[in-house]
Amino acid sequence: MIQEYQIRVLPVVASHEQNIRQYVADEKGIDARTINAVRVLKRSIDARQRTIFVNLTVRVYINEMPQDDEYVKTEYSDVSSKPAVIVVGEGPGGLFASLRLIELGLRPIVLERGKNVRERKIDLANIGKTQRVDPESNYCFGEGGAGAYSDGKLYTRSKKRGNIEKILNVFCQHGASTSILADAHPHIGTDKLPKVIENMRETIIRCGGEVHFQTKMTRLLINADTVVGAEAVNLKTGAEETYHGPVILATGHSARDVYRYLAEAKVEIEAKGIAVGVRLEHPSQLIDQIQYHSKQGRGKYLPAAEYSFVTQVDGRGVYSFCMCPGGFVIPAATDKEQLVVNGMSPSNRGTQWSNSGMVVETRPEDVGGDENDPLRVMHFQEKLERDCWQQANMKQTAPAQRMADFVNGRLSYDLPKSSYAPGLISSPLHFWMPKQISRRLQEGFKKFGKMSHGFLTNEALMIATETRTSAPVRIVRDRETLQHVRIHGLFPCGEGAGYAGGIVSAGVDGERCAEMCAEYVGAL
Ligand SMILES: Cc1cc2nc3c(=O)[nH]c(=O)nc-3n(C[C@H](O)[C@H](O)[C@H](O)COP(=O)(O)OP(=O)(O)OC[C@H]3O[C@@H](n4cnc5c(N)ncnc54)[C@H](O)[C@@H]3O)c2cc1C
Secondary structure, three states, rough: OEEEEEEEEEEHHHOOHHHHHHHHHHHOOOOHEEEEEEEEEEEEEEEOOOOOEEEEEEEEHHHHHHOOOOOOOOOOOOOOOOEEEEOOOOOOOHHHHHHHHHHHOEEEEEEEOOOOOHHHHHHHHHHHHHHOOOOEEEOOOOOOOOOOOOEEOOOOOOHHHHHHHHHHHHHHHOOOOOOHEEEOOOOOOOOOOOHHHHHHHHHHHHHHOOEEEEEEEEEEEEEOEEEEEEEEEEEOOOOOOEEEEOEEOOOOOHHHHHHHHHHHHOOOOOEEEEEEEEEEEEEEHHHHHHHHHHOOOOOOOOOOOOOOEEEEEOOOEEEEEEOOOOOEEEEOOOHEEEEEEEEEEEOOOOOOOEEEEEEEEEEHHHHHOOOOOOOHHHHHHHHHHHHHHHHOOOOOOOEOOOOOOOHOOOOOOOOOOOOOOOOEEOOOOOHHHHHHHHHHHHHHHHHHHHHHOOOOOOOOEEEEOOOOOOOOEEEEOOOOOOOOOOOEEEEEOOOOOOOOOOOOHHHHHHHHHHHHHHHHHHOO
């Protein structure tokens, strides 16, 4: 017999299958010896009260064994002789587009400017060691895209449940833990993501697709309003290469050369709002104490605590973004004269620090410049990143300020220890950041300090600057066909196109673009 129950248990009970089994047996009056297996279907932490509970939905196998896999498998067959589709960018958008193309009987040819996910890691380590960013291999460019060296958070505000479950199942099929199917806030972790991404690439190649690293798309081949292919440069040899087929353009929010090319080629794009601010880093123990209402912090059985804040200041949202409990702050620039920060965490979220982006909603009308210029938000982003790099003496040592000092408009005379590897320099962020951002952050922090006692503290550190929260440009596409509004056979995809924000939503958008591309190819 198989039974499903919803139970509310202490963290120690939720921490081990054996404990859950005994709890269910006692609670439901079942002989524990007849329970052969327990599978957790849903897991969430309720930390609203002093006593913390874990809500579980469990499937209990009484006198029988589970027969099915824990995840739904997708069949990928051989597509080596099928029509080709060019996928530019091997981030989550491009990866999920490629896998879905295979399901639909098309052959993906992936062009990726960066290196494979393992080689890329060396360039990331070098940023801290040499203070230099490789413009083709960094935290945003390379196999796995911006999502590879991240927290690997897999939750999204999107409501398309079925599509989200598909994405999570495909991750499991390629090696992610099946706990992501149960957790309310699933994440994979930067230590586990590279292997999952490699496995996805192997599926593409095994089925007859191609993946070309260090191959940068330089322009689209457009024939009378129809894309017929793409030109690329091989960054190892310098050779020009041409690829033929419709194009799924999934180049992410940091490919500014792609936006510039599209603007020059008169491919319709428009300015889009972003959010701008800093990374805020607290000792993780302090966040655990606040969120779990206990001086002991998280104890043995709870994960590093998360938080989420949102408020309005002078008509703009001020909010926490992409929280990384037990994580690191990392240098996420994509070119030499920029300083950009972001966050990531290992799967155990076990470092001494918890960070999040603290950002202010920034609309195109807030940034000045020519209102007909589709790149004006990108120019604002670029200027701020360059200013930040100059404040850092033209290195990757990031300008930083203690949180309460920032709110009170004081320079910090010393800085606490931080996870940010390239190092920090004390800087008056309240003074040089754009007033529309710094003033709202100051007010927002005061409000967050009132909402959560202890959150506004000089133990917390602000690290500048967080600008790559989403794309500053939208590549305008048709709502139904997902093709570019004017150019046929061009499918702007994922975060860079302005239609996704985060790993899962980029994956969902990748799948949808592949489906629409399959319809387009079928009609040719
Ligand atoms: C440090 C960090 C941490 C993050 N943490 C999370 C998280 O925990 N959870 C979450 O949901 N989201 C997170 N994000 C955001 C998430 O990574 C992105 O939303 C997601 O990766 C977008 O997917 P994408 O495929 O649209 O674009 P990207 O992931 O940006 O991929 C674009 C790819 O295109 C390639 N490319 C660009 N130009 C060219 C060209 N001309 N030719 C060939 N290739 C090109 C790039 O090298 C890149 O690999 C994080 C981002 C960063 C930077």
